[in-house]
Structures are given as C-alpha cells and as structure tokens.
Amino acid sequence: MAVIELKGVEKSFGSVKVIRGVDLKVEHGEFVVFVGPSGSGKSTLLRLVAGLEETSGGTILIDGRDVTNLGPAERELAMVFQSYALYPHKTIRGNMSFGLEVAGFPKDEIRQRVDEVARLLQLSDYLERKPRELSGGQRQRVAIGRAIVREPVAFMFDEPLSNLDAGLRVDMRIEITKLHQRLGATMIYVTHDQVEAMTLADRIVVLDKGIIQQTGSPLELYEHPANLFVAQFIGSPKMNVLPAAFKDGRISINGGVGIEAGKMTGTDVANVGIRPDDIEISPDGTGLIHGKVDVVERLGSDTFAYVAVPGAHAVTVRAPRDSAVAIGQDVGLTFRPERLQVFAADGASLRPRPGV
Amino acid sequence: MEKDSKRMTLDRRQFMQAAGAGLAATAVAGLPFAAAAQDKVELLLWAWTPDTQVQADMFTKKYPNISVKVENVGQGGPHYVKLRNAIQAGTGLPDLAQMEFNSIPSFKQLGVLADLGAAANPVKDQFIDWTWKAVSDGDKVYGIPWDSGPMGLLYRNDVFEKNKIEVPGTWDAYSEASLKLATDAPGTYMSNFGVSDAGWVAAVLWQAGWRPFHTEGTNITIKLNDDIAKKWAAYWQKLVDAKAVDTKPMWTTEWFAALDDGVHASWVTAAWAPVLMQNSMKKSVGLWRAAPMPQWTAGGTVTSNWGGSTFAAMTTTPHPEEAALFATFMGSDPEAAALWNSKQFLFPVLKSLIDDKALMGAPNAFYGGQAVNEIFVVSENQVDPSFEFAPFQDFVNQTMQDEMSASIAGSGTLGDAFDRLQDKVVAYATDQGYTVS
C-alpha cells in the first residue's frame, strides 16, 4: 500500500485560492479523513490527490513517485464518489469490470476478481442488474466494490455516505471500517460530518479556507484543538465558547470571577471553550456562571440542557439522563479548570498540548 | 418539306468548309478543330424547355463524336441567376446555354458569349432577319436563334359573339371593347393587364415604338419614361381605373383558369402561346381564335416580339467549335426546329419553316379549326427589328415589375411608375459605371 505525500500543494480557480499550500504525509495503510465545512477545500484536496484536478503549485508523491502531472488513471488510485457515479447503462458486473477492461486484463481474471469482490460485499446476487434496480446502500457497495476490484494503491472517498439515510450511514460506516481493517489499504476520506471523521479516522485533517487547521488522531483533536475553529468543529454537540479575559494571573469568564490559569503559552485570552460533557449543573447561586434553562432535550442516553447565560451564547450542558433539570429553572454551572480550553483573539489555543 | 430540308441542312462537309475559314481564329483558342473532332466530346447545355434532350440526341446521331447533356437549372430567371453565379465564381459554366433574346446584351456585356460567327454566318440567310439582328453585331454572332414570339391577339370567340364584340383591329377599338364588356358582362374582362411579366410590358411597348435603351460601349441612353411610355401608361390606366381589365398576376393557376373559364376574353400574346394553351386548357377547347395584334394606327402593320430564345456558347467552353456546331445545328436544322414547334410549342425562326405552308397552315381544333400560326407568320415578318434591350435587362425587368405592380396595387399611376423606373435604372446604370444620357 501506498504512502501519499503532499508538499506545498496549491490550487486556484481563476483568482480564487482554494488550497493555500498544504503539506501532508499519509502513511502506509493509514485511514485519513479530511474534514471541514463546505468550501473548506477538502474535496478539492482529495481531487488533487486523485488527479481529477490539476495543481496550481506544489508536488504530490505516491510512494515517492512524483505524480503531480499525471492523469488519474496513472496514479492507480480508486475513488468512491458521493453520487456513486455508477454507469447507469452498464450492469453491476459491467460497472465493476470497466476499469479492469480498460487496463486490458484478461476476461477470465476480470470475472474472477469481480466475483470475489461481489462475494465480499454481498453483491453476488445483483451482478447482472442495472444500478437503478438497486437500493442506495447496495449502490454504495457497488461503488466501493468497483474501487476494490482494481486493487488500487490507495482509496479516495468523496463524502460517500452523505446520500444515505441515517441508519444506513451508520451501517456503512462500520462496513468501511471493517474493509479498511481487512484490506489494510491507504484511504483518504472526505466528509463534512465530524462524527464520521471521528469514528473512521486513524488521523483527521481539519481544513478551513484552504489551510490545514490541525492534523491528529480523533482524540487529540478532541482534547487538544489547535484553535477555536477545530475546537468548535470537532465534537457534538459543539464546544461552548464564552468570552474571557486574563486578569491578575487568573482567567475571568464572562466578566465573572477568575479561575486559576494554569499552564499557558500567552496571556491575550479572548475566549474560553468548554465541552458540554465537562460542565455540571449546580444549584442556583453556586458555580462559576449562572443562567436559566431554556430547552431540555432528553435523548435517552443523555439529557442536554441549553442554558441561557446573560452576556454569552446559550451554553450546552450534558446532564445525566435522569437529571431533574427543568425548563425555566435558574441554575449555576461549574466546570473543572483543567478541562478548559483557552483561546487568543486570533483563535489560537493558548493551552499547550502535552509534551509540547 | 423533304426538299427544303435538303437545302437547309448544314451537313458535315459544309460545316468543315465554314470552319476552315475560321481556323486561324480557332487555332489561337486551342487545338485545331480537325484534331478535336477525333476525340469524343461531351457538351453541357443548360436549357429549361422540356425534352430538349431529344433534339440534342438528334445532333449526336448526326455527329456521333459529340454528345450533349441537357441540364435544367431553372426556369427563366433562376436560369440566369445560375449563369451569373457561375460567372462570379469563375467556374461551373456550361458549354452552352439557352438564352432569351432580351438577355443577350446582358451576357454579352459580361463577356461570356462566344462569337459563333465562323460557324453560323454561312447559315445567316436562313433566319428571319430581325432574329439574326438581335443576336449579331456585324459578323459577330452571340447566339443562334431557335424560337421567337411574334405577337398577335388570341380571343374567345364565344365571349365575343355573346357580347357582340368585333375583333379589335386597333388599340382604340380594344379599349372600347374592354369598356363595353365590363358594362355588359360584369365579371368578364376583355383582358388581363399583365404587368407582373415585364417581358409582356416590353413587348407591347415595343410595338408602340418605345425604344428605351441604346448602348454603345459604356455609353447608354435611357428613355424609359418617354412620351410613348406615358401615352401607353395613360391608355391602360384608364382601363384599370374603369375596372375594365383584370389585374391578376400572370402564370398562376388562377390566371390560367380565368382564360379557360372565359373570365379573360382575350390575350395579346406571342406565337408560342397557342400550343401552350391547347396543352393547359381543358374547358375552352374550340372556343379560341387568333387575330393580328391590335395596331396603334388603323391599318398599321407593326408588331413586336415577346420571348423566344437562342443557343449561346460560353467563352469558357473547352470545345468552342463543337459548341458552335451544335448551336448552329439546333437553330438551323429543320428537323430539329420542326420538333420545337410541334413538341415544345415554340415558334420557328427559320424562313423555310415560316414559309412552310403545310406546317404553318395546319388547322387547329383548339382554335375551332383555325390555322392560327398563319396569323403569327404575318406578325413574324412585321416585327420591328430596331428594339434594343439593356445590358442589365434583369434589373430593368425586376424594377419594372416592382414599380408597375406597385402602381396597380394603388401606389400612384402607371405614369408615375415609369418615372420611378427611369430614376432607378439611371441610378443603377450610373452606379455600374455607365455614362448615361
């Protein structure tokens, strides 16, 4: 399997810079997810790797070979598209065979490989059907099968699950994970859904405005976001952000009492962030900040309370599922200082990552 | 007939003598004729009269080395458009083309008409004088006449008798008859005033003495709206205003039907019309008669010509001698010429045929047994040969049709139409570089 390396990769459409210099190395067998909001450049970056777009600058290496100026076919990658991009006039077998036919494989081998992959993906019964006769999940599997059958050096996934309904999406997510384990292949996966990113990735690349905001394992990003953008993008529900300031060695939150600052790399504190799971509801009058419960969502496993805090956005709190919290209740909120993320005015995190 | 044809036929030996005289000229143009005649030659002729191929094959029978392919590229106007396009393109001209008398000056002006004099002058005397004058300039011959259209009057005997109308000998009588018929039999007209055919207008005015053009080199005299034209216009304007003539566009089915149904009681027309009518009309068989063309002065003997055409060879042909031979044959071979008359309704241009009592005197059932051609034979000999067409006659015809039709449709009088015509033609001629006077 392949190592994919990006060095200073840039892409502009006309005068619009979509990718502004990306350096990244994807290791053998690694599952890397590009995540970011729409317009962040994540799909473009994937298409640059796949060779579907031409770079405006920088170099792309696959296994050390410079493929920057090669067409998609010569990169020997496979890709699974958001719309599946199945050839509607070909049968499932035809769809899966096409790449091999183009490459000039002997008929017997093609048949054998397609049968094998179909068995793997439980598509054997549908091989002679046309794509329109299949369900969304089945089509998705065909699209993946088409990729597998070519035994590519790496797989590209471009939001492959976004056209599926929620339940199916979870199932397919698991299938893809299993597939990755079984094939041990290098995979690059693009999604705007941070849950998918968290569950699938060995490593997540968070993109915004054409720049890599942070690279790291799901937990690293969750625990130690490099900036406010990553902090807010990763994790569901979103991290709460409260205005803050540095005063006399302590951090004052929302104009209230300061708390111990702890280790910090700078003092131009503008915001603090705290995840909903790290907040506890305490009786009115206690805690660091105060507010009134606006909405209560009971999901069964969890209960989320949305607390209106004067001077700040609503603060989301994850409460135990049997929590008695009720709408209209005045509550106090406490959180552990060591869980607090601290951000400068430019969004950069002021909490150093462990070991840094 | 048998004897005549012997006299008339230009046989190969005679032709060789004629051609020999012109050898000096032809040697410049290319191979000596004798050498060319050894090879098979195919000539292309553009003509629109149906069955022309039959006559062309008669020629090939006589001259097996020369075959002729006839193409119909269009009827009249479109035919000339094709010729001019080919001239403009500098390629694609046929070897020969059918050419009406009134188009000869235009194409002569364009420099594409070959001089057939060497081959044709020996047979000059066989042609009716005015027709030869129309195609020649001294010893230069630009086309071989092969049919003509001396004018006469065709009328409906039944309508005339029913309404007690005498056959008019003069235009005044014709006018009176028109007014009388309009009063006595509403819906029936003495005639249709056919301004949509500029050829007809020119022919009728020709008889009245109208001589609108005289060209010498790049100098041209243009007198389209002279007194003769104005007098003629006033004559017809009166009848139009009195609704004593119909003004249908000519050559439409409606117009044909009007003749057939007796809505139009007469037609001042050319010698080729009788055969045409007898082929097109179904109801009026036996009801038509022919009479001489009405005269502007009582007892006058002036007629004119409408239509008729010639064969012209193009200067671009690689086989000028063969083309000349063919054109001469088509015009002067009595057998071929006789076929024109019987098969294609064409009126001959050869004296021998005109004088042929058997041919011209044949009674015709369509005309109640009248020998109509006799009327036109007289007319043919009375055609005033002094009429000249413009070297841009198509423009004149087009503009005349526009202006005259506009005046019939209510835009001023016919006299005004002639004034507008004069202005436009003068402007055009000046624009084309002529010195106009």
Added chain:
Amino acid sequence: MPDAVATRRRGRVYVTKSVAPYLFLLPFMALFVAFLIAPLCYAFGLSLFKTTMVAGTQFVGAANYLKVFTDPSFWDGVVLLFKFGLMQIPIMLGLALLYALILDSGRVYGRNFFRIAFFIPYAVPSVIAALLWGYLYGPSFGPFGQLAEFFHLPKPQFLLDGTILGSIANIAVWEFMGYNLIIYFAALQAIPQDLEEASSVDGATGLQYALRIKLPLIMPTVIVTIIFSIIGTLQLFSEPYLMRNLAPGIINSHYTPNFYAYTLAFTNQQYNYSAAVSFVLGGVVAVVSYVFMLLANRRAA
C-alpha cells in the same frame, strides 16, 4: 500535463484531459470555421469593395454600409418585419403556450395523438407549405373561396395589400407553432408533480396553478423561444419568396431585407452591396435580440 498528448496504454490510444476538448471540438469547429467564419469573412471583404459592370472593382471602405443606412428599400423591409413579428410572434407563441398548458393539464382526451399531430407541420418543407397555403389562399380554387362562393358570401381575399402579410404570418404560425408547443410541453412536463399537489393543498384551482405556478416556471424557456422567433422573423425569406408569383405587386423584390439581399446579389449583380445589406441585417437581428434580452432580464430582476 505538459507533454502527455496521447500516450499508448496497453494497446489503446489514451487521450488526456488537456487535449480531449480540442479533439472533441475539432470536427465541428473545423466545419464551423470553413462554412461560417470563412464565408462571413469573405462576405465582409466583399462588402468593402464595389464591382461594377463597366468601371471595374474598387475599394470603397464603408461606403456600402453608409448606403444601406439611407436605403429605403432596406428599411421598408425592416419596418415590415417589425409589423410581421409583432403580429406573428405573439399569436404563435401565445397559442403554443395556451395549447401546451391545455395538453399538460391532464384534462384532455387523446393527448399523445394531439401532441404528435401538432408537430407535423414542422416536418413540411417551407417550400411545400408555401405552395399548399398558396393554393388554399387562391380566390377561385382555394377551398375557402369555393366555400364562400357556395354560400354566396364575399370571397376572402388572402393575397391583397392589406391581408397578405397576415397570410404569410399564418404560414409561419402554422409551420412553427407546433414546434414551440412541444418545447413548452416538454418544459411543463419537467415541473415536479409535488408542486401541483402543493398548490392544490393551498387551494389553487387548475387554472390558477397553470397561470401562477407553471407559467412563471417555464418563463426562461418562453424567453428563449421568443428570441429564436425574433431571429427567425428578421430572416424571413422563403415564404415571401415562394408566394411572390401569387402577389407580385405586393411582394416586391425588396419585400424583406433578406429578399432584398437576394435580389441585389442574384438579379442586380451587386454582390458587394448585398453583402453589406446582409451584415446590417445581422446587426439589426443582434440589436433587437439584445434589447429584448435586456428587457426580459429587467422584468425578471
């Protein structure tokens, strides 16, 4: 992909993305240049010269164009076309739209039959259409004239000064209404079904749905057909050309600008001036289309 033009890959010619568009465009563009651009350039060249019968050829620059701008024969034709277009286009497209809405309403019998039948005139060559209508218009032999005669009514006069423009317009309506109708119908069919359901839930009648939901939705299509009709109208040639012998007094040799260009070139041998007339006509077409598009966009905005 700088030097990867077409590489051979396992026995198959492999054309890359950078060359492909040129390759795909090549056949059309080659012919486009040969039979549109080149003739146009040639004609433009012609229009700058003047060839006369006896005074030779000379370069005259814009003189031919200046002449067109003051040539009543040309502008009369343009005015006539405006009259023609203002009469023919609204009738043709209005009826086409109306009938497309009726067909699309689902409230008719024999929808497929009518749809095909309405398209058939488009299959009739304009030469034959003009010939047939010419017969139908005939005062004595035309069936309308015959009917009038039978009922002792005044014969309808289709070929007179006041009526012939309408008669020609009718031929154009007949030929192209079905074509536009099918385009509208296809556009209407593409409107999602649930809009009809939504509108009926909102309490709209079928008529209201047609006029207030469907009509605005296919307006872009309507605007395109209007532009094409404007262009077609300003190029009117065949119908008057073929009707001419039925009414030579009214349809003169410069009845429409296109006809005038034809006469100039083919009868008057003024090829140069004819080319200039054609270019000015092309300019008029472009200006009118552009003005209409501006108006349509402003209305839409």
Added chain:
Amino acid sequence: MAIVSKTANSASFRNSRRWLTVALALYFIYTFIPIFYVIVSSTKSNADLFGTFGLWFSGDFHFWQNLQDLFTYQDGIFSRWLLNTILYSVVSGVGAALFATFAGYAFSKFEFVGKKLSFALVLGAVMIPQTALVIPIFLLLSKVGLVNTPWAVILPSLVFPPGVFLMKVYADDALSNELIEAGRVDGAGEVHIFFNIAFRLLTPGFATVLILAFVATWNNYFLPLVLLNSSDNFPVTVGLSQWYALATSGSGGAVLFSIVMAGSLVSIVPVIAAFLIMQRYWQGGLGAGGVKA
C-alpha cells in the same frame, strides 16, 4: 395524489376535459387542413384539381395514376431526388448530431483556453442570415470545385450551431461530472470515456439534434438551389419547385400540377415517419434543452 383523484371524478373536471379537448380539436383541424388538402389533391386529376371542391375527394380517384406519373416523369427522376434527399438528410443529420454532441460535450465537461469565446461565437451564429452565407459559400466552394456535388449540400449542413447549444445544455443536465471522473479514475482515456460512458447517456439529446438537423436538411431549399446545377443532384424541394415553376409557366403543360401534389405528399411522408419513430427521443431532448435554457 388523493386530491387529484378526487377531482378526476368530479363533474367539473369532466366538463373542463370536454371543452379543452374541443379546443385541441380546433387546433388540430387548423394543423391538418393543408395536410388534408395535399392528400385530397394528390388523388385528383389535373382537371379535378381545379374543377372540384379543394377539401374533398372527387369521384375520379386518380391517386395511383398520379403516383405512377410522379415516378415516371422525366425518366423517373423523382425517385432520384428522393434518394438524394434521404442521402443528404441522413448524412447531414447523423454527422451534424455527432459533431454537435462532441462539441456540446466538450463545452459542458471541459475547461480549455478560448471556451467562452468559441461558445459565444457558436451562439451568435444563429443570428446570421442564410442569404449572407449562401453566396460566399457558393463562391468559396466554387474555388475548390465542390459546387454541384453532394458535398456542396452536405458539408455546410453539418454545421448545426443550435445542436451544439442543445447538446451542451443536455450534457450539463444528463451527465454528471462524477461519472466522467469515475471513468478517469478507472483509467479510461477521454475518447474511451466518451464512447463508452458519456455517449450512451447523451443518446436522447443526440436523437433530438439528429432529427432537428435531419429535418433542417430535408426541408432546406435555398442552399441546394444555389449550390446545385444538375437535376441529378437535386433534393426533392428544389426538384418539386422546379416542376411547379414548369407547371405555372405553362411550358411543361398543366399535367404537372397533380404530379407536384403527389410529390409534395410523398416528400413529407418520410419525415413524419421519422417523427413518429423517434418521438420518444426528441421529446425528451427538447424538454431538457428547454427547461435548462
């Protein structure tokens, strides 16, 4: 759906259905009059053509005779014209549709230098009057010796700018970029992708352009009129109008009128047949073009 089916049974629905069908029938009559006229006329002799009521059959059924005359007059040249027309229309139609599909595909799916300009040129081409083109085309083709050959009609007819526009719109609509990219990732070259993947999906658009270009050539009159000289090369439109001219000017005799009528009928039948056979396609294609445009 429930609402629709409820109204479908209502009296007012049935009533409006009746009236709307009557409205359609009126239009149908208008559409059909000239067609009916040519059908009726082609069954008549010349005498009856002008002697009987135009919109009904005469007692004397002359159709087969007219047909026979049509195909034997002038050594049966009409069948030659018919074959020419079919040749010109099929070659031009298929060629124009193919080239328009290539070009429309290129405009829809690729970025390249000069794309905007060339597409604007193609769109602008519809504004050019035909007379402006025919004369220079004639003069240019004369120079290369192609006048009066089938090529003179076929080559200019292969240029069908509206087809390019339609195919671009159709390709935008019916062909997803991802599908083509899938082909690229699968390793196929662009030509291979076009013929194996894209073309199949563009077929309805292709068929629409094919029939439009076919009809345009079939019905063309002016171009062949100017570019062809020998009657052996004429298409039906030019040949028939020449016979018609012959008939009206009288020199061929009036027998031609009923032949012209029969010829008119025969010449529109194949196009109508083509419409019927291909209707599924052209209707789809026109729709796509219409909505998106």
